[in-house]
Amino acid sequence: MGPGPSNVHPRVLKALSQPLIGHLDPLFLELMEEIQGLLRYAFRTANRLTIPISATGSAGMEACLVNLLEPGDVVVIGANGAFGNRMLEIARRCRAHPIAVEAPWGNIVEPSAILAAVAAQPRVKAVCLVHAETSTGAWQPTEEVGAALAPTDTLFIVDAVTSLAGVPLEVDAWSIDACYSGTQKCLSCPPGLSPLTFSDKAVAALRARREPVQSWYLDLTMIEKYWGNERAYHHTAPISMNYALAEALRLVREEGLEARWRRHMRHHEALHAGLTAIGLHLAAQEGHRLPMLNSVSIPAGIDDVDVRNALLQEYDLEIGGGLGPLKGKVWRIGLMGESSTPANVLLVLTALERALRERGLAVDPGAAVSAAAAALDNQ
């Protein structure tokens, strides 16, 4: 129940353990087609260029930026947590000129501030937002920015590492041009691949590049020929991880995206009710809290690592610590994919209740789980 990897369904574990076949085997090519179709379903897009990058979510971020940015390009980036900051860093390594639109960690970046930063520049190549800031639990509004950029030349790049299949994400309807995710969050597949989708506008920008993509491994002009009709060899696809991703995506489709979004919200609300009952507060900005990543303010006098170690040792339960300015100040409780269950909500509340009581806080035994159970009942 940390910030990922989430638990994995037994069917996905079983898929992982199937015998290997070649990356150009007709059966594997069929599986690739299926994965692309299922990713389009999950991203809510008709984009042809919709594929898993053969590395983890951070490589998906790098793939979007190195393919779309060129030296000297101006790029506006929402910076309100670790992953927005990472985008700034990667943009600098592309020799682009990133402009940070900052907000305190835990808050969203106001869409109006983003659009003002765009308007202040003669030409902006791209705007980047983190839909679900895993380092803080902030749920970034993206629709308004997409709508404003759609009629312009500016590309809209969205980090959906933690949001995909956990909260509504509409790549086509929100005019997102490049979107990437990770497999180990709400898709509940092991880490190792990064789903990515490029709109026609993004593909046109890719084709119009003046110089080659600086990363050979992440160069989509070549990767799209392996995933497209050419089937041209680029690198050896991670076969087993693709088996797993296909099965994880089949599970998403069987549940249905909307049902999955509702499930994530339901368990978040139950967790929130339980936390509130024992005086714990969510740290992210009210009205913009992610359901699958709950950052909880650590009460005064309670030691972060001490409690996390106790949970791990006594309950075999992992929750995450804070990053950057939130280190030691928040816990991060994941309710992602297969891990988003009533049992997990009740378990983490029970464990926290006991840990806080044992460390001298006035916490009524059972208060948290009672409140959570009531919230689950009312849904």
Add this chain to the structure above:
Amino acid sequence: MGPGPSNVHPRVLKALSQPLIGHLDPLFLELMEEIQGLLRYAFRTANRLTIPISATGSAGMEACLVNLLEPGDVVVIGANGAFGNRMLEIARRCRAHPIAVEAPWGNIVEPSAILAAVAAQPRVKAVCLVHAETSTGAWQPTEEVGAALAPTDTLFIVDAVTSLAGVPLEVDAWSIDACYSGTQKCLSCPPGLSPLTFSDKAVAALRARREPVQSWYLDLTMIEKYWGNERAYHHTAPISMNYALAEALRLVREEGLEARWRRHMRHHEALHAGLTAIGLHLAAQEGHRLPMLNSVSIPAGIDDVDVRNALLQEYDLEIGGGLGPLKGKVWRIGLMGESSTPANVLLVLTALERALRERGLAVDPGAAVSAAAAALDNQ
């Protein structure tokens, strides 16, 4: 039996299907230590910086080059196949100045030609050789070049994607400064990770960089802090793939490296005897033929794809086609890791024998398998 992925041992498949834990979980940190120790064993090195990169072998190549090359650096690269050419391409994308020392596909690059190219330049940052050219089957001598470069400032980078755990490779004894591999060849683990090792000389070059590594995902100055004592979060490690790699490496150690090298050679010799008995020739330069990747010249009048399709349909057997100038001219038969067995040697010979006979070649039934069986007997 193509150029990889090779078959995977059931113990490795079972390891893949273990439940997920966090990438900072104490148990996972222990596994990381074990993997590093086993990789040092396989690479024959004491290098502290010995880790799996979280992507396939091609990313290991890119990791070596982007971390060690800076704009303007001169780098001498042996170019006698697809993977040497790929190094040239990546070096250009690092804005380095690559100097190609070419040889015909299938041949080695003469060490004297490499050293002459180095001597002709005032300063060479690195020399790159492909130890096992998977596109041709050529087995590149590397020891002499390593010995010549050891007392100089020039770094020695070796691609061991297909050679690691299949033929002798001595990172320390041969003064190799940066070496990378893939998991899906002679390690017989699924594709998805790239074992990599850097000598102290390479680490010193990394620390002396004038500007940041152009790839954030492959930046070893950060990755080494996750794999080192700091355990600083960089990206989420591919948990399941690391389970698999640990188990695959345990199998390598149980067999013993030297025994594994001998096994690969024994089955190569049996295959060679069988091929010779039906008039087929190995395409790589005599005296420099890899045991785990056998490129076979396609006889006149025989269609490459037609035969490969027949093998796949009739025997469920994959062999590889040629790349680049060898397309349509060679088949590539892999005998890697778990796939290097007497049964596979006999199977591919039986299948080829029949396919050639059915296509009008005068091939005695049983000639190939008899010769191979005799060769196995004599060993």
